Amino acid sequence: MKSRSATRTRAGDVAGYLVAVVILVAGGAVFTRNILTFNRGPAVAVAAIVLTGWVVDRVWGRRTGRDEEDRAGLDGREGQDT
Amino acid sequence: MSWAAHELESYILHGHTKTKVSYLAILLGCFLPDMGTKGTVYGFSIFGYSFKPEHAWDYHRGWPGVGFTHTPMWGVVLALLVLWLFKSREWALGLLIGQWAHALTDCFDSVGVMLFFPFTTQHYSTGMWAYAAQEGRYGDAAAYYGSLGLAWDLFWLAMLLLNWRTLRPSYFFDKVYPADPAWGWMRRRLRMSDRFLVALYHAYFLYGACRIFAWTIWAQTSEDAPMDWTWGGPYWVDKATVDHPSALEFASNTLLGLTGLLVLCWVTWLAVGRRLWWRTPPFTQVEVVGVPAVEAGLPGDGAGPDGGADQDGGAGVEGVVPLAAGEAPGAKAQSAT
Known part of the structure; x- marks a missing residue:
């Protein structure tokens, strides 16, 4: 079922993980339990990765002209159980 | 109690399990002992009533109390229940592995766990850092990340980074996804994309790794908690410990407890476990x-x-x-x- 898009690291992935780390470390040090609980922390991480990734891939795609290819991996059209 | 170690060890355990096992079950098993107990250990207030155990360590790790949730026998009971009710080998085995890992990881603080409960209430502890749940959540965080507890979490982070292959998306799609119907269900019913699924898989790694640094920064800046790298530290917290018996009593308790636990596990396997296991298809x-x-x-x-x-x-x-x-x-x- 593994698709090429799923295992390929894109600019959006890198940006998403970086944003998640910054929010969790810096935000966690300031807001502590408002972020650092076993349900909020992972939720913040997932939201940061997905949203940042989506935004960065859109911008990256428009600049490089590969918008369609990248968006296909984001909306789940790639990587189906085949 | 351990903090980020419980999240980080779940990835390593999945990577080293040689049979098909659910990662989500391992993660849940790593959390279960503290999920229903940690809130009450720290104390809480509801409708004007406040609840806080007089001796947090006795309530959390002892008997009578909720200490049984940190024992290997409880893991066996949970695994059998999952095998019976949900008919999933992968989830039963995962819960067992995760729960046992939690119990063994918590052996390293100054209170430890009752490894051979119900045959003995003897606690097993290395006393590496001070158990300080009685100080409340923030006091516990400051004590843990101001002591060798920080080293313990960093050790597990280093171990996970050495096992970096378990964090790769290809590992997720090759090993984690096919072993658990929950991932397929999330993809189909919730229409999750590949990126969402991988982010979900990585979420507890990111949370665990980042909270080590976040809590340490908070402890060192906001709380001004001095770092104490000595065994059993930090010196500045009122450390909770349990009574240490004589060497002879310790040995006899261990012999009795170990024998009892092994025999009970074997009898349970023969009487119930193997029937449920073979009746449940992979x-x-x-x-x-x-x-x-x-x-x-x-x-x-x-x-x-x-x-x-x-x-x-x-x-x-x-x-x-x-x-x-x-x-x-x-x-x-x-x-x-």
Whole structure:
């Protein structure tokens, strides 16, 4: 079922993980339990990765002209159980 | 108690388990002992009533109290319940592995756990850092990340980074996803993209790793908690400990407890466990009825449903791969094509 898009690291992935780390470390040090609980922390991480990734891939795609290819991996059209 | 170690160890355990096992179950097993108990250990208020145990360590790790949740025997009970109710080998085994890992990890603070409960209430502890849940959540955080507790979490982070292959998306799609119907369910029913699924898989790694640094920064800046690297530290917290018996009593308790636990596990396996285990088929992603397994490329011919090597040796019934609990037959048929 593994698709090429799923295992390929894109600019959006890198940006998403970086944003998640910054929010969790810096935000966690300031807001502590408002972020650092076993349900909020992972939720913040997932939201940061997905949203940042989506935004960065859109911008990256428009600049490089590969918008369609990248968006296909984001909306789940790639990587189906085949 | 350990903090980030419980999240980080789940990835390592999955990577080193040689049979098909659910990652989500391992993670849940790593959390379960503290999930229903940690809030009450720290104390809470509701409708004007406040609850806080007089001796947090006795309530959290002892008996009477909720200390049984941190014992290997409790893991066996939970695994059998899951095997019986949900009929999933992968989840039963995962819960058992995760719960045992939690119990063993918590042996390193100054209170430890009752490893051989119910045969003995003897605590097993290395006393590496001070148990300080009685100081409340923030006091506990400051004490843990101002002591060798920080080193313990960093050790698990380093171990996970050495096992970096378990964090790769290809590992997730090859090993984690095919072992658990929950991922397929999330993809189909919740329409999760590949990126979302991988982010979900990585979420507790990121949370665990980041909170080590976040809590340490907070402890060193806001709380001004001095770092104490001595064994059993930090010196500035009122450390909770348990009574240490004589060497002879310790040895006899251990012998009794170990023997009792082994015998009980063996008898439970013979009486209940093996029947439930063999009655429960391993989870496979593909359902094909009436087609020989060799033709269908199903487990049994050496190839897994996703094209990878099958580790379970097949479903055992030619041409029929049983449904996993909670799986829609249509979804399986679709995935077979």
